[in-house]
Amino acid sequence: MKLLEERIRKDGSVKAGGVLKVDSFLNHQIDVDLFNEMGKEFKRLFADRPINKILTIEASGIGIACIVAQHFGVPVVFAKKAKSINLDGEVYSTKIESFTHQRVYDVIVSKKFLSADDHVLIVDDFLANGCAVDGLIDLIRSAGATVEGVGIAIEKGFQEGGKRIRGKGLRVESLAIIEQMDDVTGEITFREQA
Numbered sequence: 001m002k003l004l005e006e007r008i009r010k011d012g013s014v015k016a017g018g019v020l021k022v023d024s025f026l027n028h029q030i031d032v033d034l035f036n037e038m039g040k041e042f043k044r045l046f047a048d049r050p051i052n053k054i055l056t057i058e059a060s061g062i063g064i065a066c067i068v069a070q071h072f073g074v075p076v077v078f079a080k081k082a083k084s085i086n087l088d089g090e091v092y093s094t095k096i097e098s099f100t101h102q103r104v105y106d107v108i109v110s111k112k113f114l115s116a117d118d119h120v121l122i123v124d125d126f127l128a129n130g131c132a133v134d135g136l137i138d139l140i141r142s143a144g145a146t147v148e149g150v151g152i153a154i155e156k157g158f159q160e161g162g163k164r165i166r167g168k169g170l171r172v173e174s175l176a177i178i179e180q181m182d183d184v185t186g187e188i189t190f191r192e193q194a
């Protein structure tokens with residue numbers, strides 16, 4: 001999506017350790033008009049899928065997921081990072097290793113909000129090693145629900161997540177895929193997409 005690529009070039013900054021900072025429009029301050037264009041694009045890309053729910057993970061996925069959900073006319077569920085986990089049978093749970101915080105979280109979704117008849121689109125801001133998406137897939141499968149696809153704002157194509165998750169036969173649509181980025185020059189190269 002050219003609009004997003006242009007915005008990343010203009011306002012994104014490349015940090016050491018393969019981290020892209022997009023705080024001015026996506027991760028801290030939010031450009032709602034841009035999110036709306038992204039929501040429209042996800043709706044176009046997944047128009048053929050019978051999606052009845054969007055699943056994301058707190059915190060940074062929630063904003064995008066809400067706007068995507070408006071385009072699909074469906075609710076959003078966000079997986080919560082649990083501090084202490086009470087496995088009382090009321091929740092589905094999994095473990096997710098955070099790329100940015102380098103720690104492992106227990107992540108939960110209430111059984112009230114995911115069930116076997118759900119057809120779910122996973123939405124998140126970034127795809128890096130794919131741990132967050134793996135965890136969300138795990139939650140959906142625990143509920144016996146169907147993963148209809150994965151919609152990502154920014155995929156870092158030089159990390160393994162995208163390849164691995166597509167390798168499972170899942171449809172992953174990323175609005176911008178970064179092939180390379182250089183924290184010294186700040187240069188960013190995007191993968192050409194159809």
Ligand code: 5GP
Nearest residue numbers: 019020099100126127128129130131132161
């Ligand atoms: P993964 O689980 O795929 O390794 O990482 C995805 C999660 O880590 C996303 O939910 C996102 O919040 C965070 N993340 C990964 N890479 C970046 C990055 O380069 N910049 C920012 N801002 N967040 C990232």
